[in-house]
Amino acid sequence: MGxxxxxxxxxxxxxPWTPEEDNKLLAYIEEHGxxxxxxxxxxxxxxxxxxxxxxxxxxxxxxxxxxxxxxxxEEQTIIQLHALLGNRWSAIATHLPKRTDNEIKxxxxxxxxxxxxxxxxxxxTHKPKNDAILTTNDGESKNAANLxxxxxxxxxxxxxxxxxxxxxxxxxxxxxSFQTQNTEFASTSGQVQKPVGPAxxxxxxxxxxxxxxxxxxxxxxxxGGGGDLGSPTSTLSSAAGVGESSAAFAEFVxxxxxxxxxxxxxxxxxxxxWKRAAEYRSDEIGNxxxxxxxxxxxxxxxxxxxxxxxNRQNAEHVPSGNFVEKFTDLLLSTSSGDRxxxxxxxxxxxxxxxxxxxxxxxxxxNKNYWNSxxxxxxxxxxxxxxx
DNA sequence: AAGACTGTCAACCGCGCGACA
DNA sequence: GTGTCGCGCGGTTGACAGTCT
Numbered sequence: 001m002g003x004x005x006x007x008x009x010x011x012x013x014x015x016p017w018t019p020e021e022d023n024k025l026l027a028y029i030e031e032h033g034x035x036x037x038x039x040x041x042x043x044x045x046x047x048x049x050x051x052x053x054x055x056x057x058x059x060x061x062x063x064x065x066x067x068x069x070x071x072x073x074e075e076q077t078i079i080q081l082h083a084l085l086g087n088r089w090s091a092i093a094t095h096l097p098k099r100t101d102n103e104i105k106x107x108x109x110x111x112x113x114x115x116x117x118x119x120x121x122x123x124x125t126h127k128p129k130n131d132a133i134l135t136t137n138d139g140e141s142k143n144a145a146n147l148x149x150x151x152x153x154x155x156x157x158x159x160x161x162x163x164x165x166x167x168x169x170x171x172x173x174x175x176x177s178f179q180t181q182n183t184e185f186a187s188t189s190g191q192v193q194k195p196v197g198p199a200x201x202x203x204x205x206x207x208x209x210x211x212x213x214x215x216x217x218x219x220x221x222x223x224g225g226g227g228d229l230g231s232p233t234s235t236l237s238s239a240a241g242v243g244e245s246s247a248a249f250a251e252f253v254x255x256x257x258x259x260x261x262x263x264x265x266x267x268x269x270x271x272x273x274w275k276r277a278a279e280y281r282s283d284e285i286g287n288x289x290x291x292x293x294x295x296x297x298x299x300x301x302x303x304x305x306x307x308x309x310x311n312r313q314n315a316e317h318v319p320s321g322n323f324v325e326k327f328t329d330l331l332l333s334t335s336s337g338d339r340x341x342x343x344x345x346x347x348x349x350x351x352x353x354x355x356x357x358x359x360x361x362x363x364x365x366n367k368n369y370w371n372s373x374x375x376x377x378x379x380x381x382x383x384x385x386x387x
Numbered sequence: 388a389a390g391a392c393t394g395t396c397a398a399c400c401g402c403g404c405g406a407c408a
Numbered sequence: 409g410t411g412t413c414g415c416g417c418g419g420t421t422g423a424c425a426g427t428c429t
Contacts, residue, residue, distance in 0.1 A: 014398080014399070015397095015398075015399090015422095015423090016397070016398075016423080017397085017398085036414075036415095037414075037415070038413080038414065038415090050414085050415090051399085051400095051414095051415085051416095052398075052399080054415075054416085055397085055398065055399080056397090056398080058416095059397070059398080060397075060398095087418065087419085088417085088418085089417075089418065090416075090417060090418085101416095101417075101418085102396085102397080102398085102418095103396080103397095105418075105419085106395075106396050106397085107395095107396095109395095109396095109419095110394065110395055110396080111395095
């Protein structure tokens, strides 16, 4: 229903745009704005459908488009946001203001997806392809299975919540409520009672940032939602379960590219670097679990599990030592310049290489990681359809 | 040198949604 | 309540360029 027939008209040109057509379109939009896309072609003297004009404008002619190679930072952003948002390219594009969704989508499909796959990461789920990873720890297979299930469930639910947020944002107009929205959102599933604004998904990260680090906070804290944070249905767990593994991975990958040039652009050929990153991962730890630190030790697990002393011990059995420490070490060095040897004293712990001693730091590092995401989100345009 | 193969990316297609009559 | 319009989104295609054999 409601299908626009505009592109079915006979006589409309398809295919590549000529410079003349570009000029016509540019000239018209500069003078009149695009107005109704459907009406534009005839007004501008173009034998194109409005849809084609809109695409040409938004993907190519728009003056604020940045073309050329993606920077390392942009790559990281894409991977992180893809982990959180999936194939919602327009949402991702709002965090890369000078890139179009089409460009990001193409870049993902032609570069990033393949690289992730090469490293054994499922580019869809952002999990290691070898699910046995999750079951290698004694007695953890059940939790892992539940977790996987929850992650899928949460992913779907996050989608719905994001939609609600988006709808409410539209209703609220382009108000300045972005920074002032409540923090109720992240508490429990089914509690999207107040889809009042775009800050709610952001609050997921804020709550995550604020209180879900069991070891660091002495248990699943109650930021925003009381004990419900540990609920298997919390949005939080979605962000953690679905997002963090890949996000952590993204950070790792990004940081493992020490060969960026001064402009922040990745040098050719990063493929080799990715390979090395993969080798690093497997060689150093012999177990890829640390790529999913959040899955192992965060509120993705039910709170009772996370709070349980025995399970916490299990969590500490997660081989989060060398890799995680190196990972977070790298992470810190990237998110704030090379600070791995600086102020917070992280290096001393990292240098120890001890798993147990690094546990608290591990949570801190995860927290830092999500701080980076949070910063990313906070610095994103306020009209982001998602955040 | 030439054909085959692969990678890239602009553009198209189909669908869903909100606004509106 | 229903149908139409207009738009935006994500998936896919196909032309072109570069690389390989």
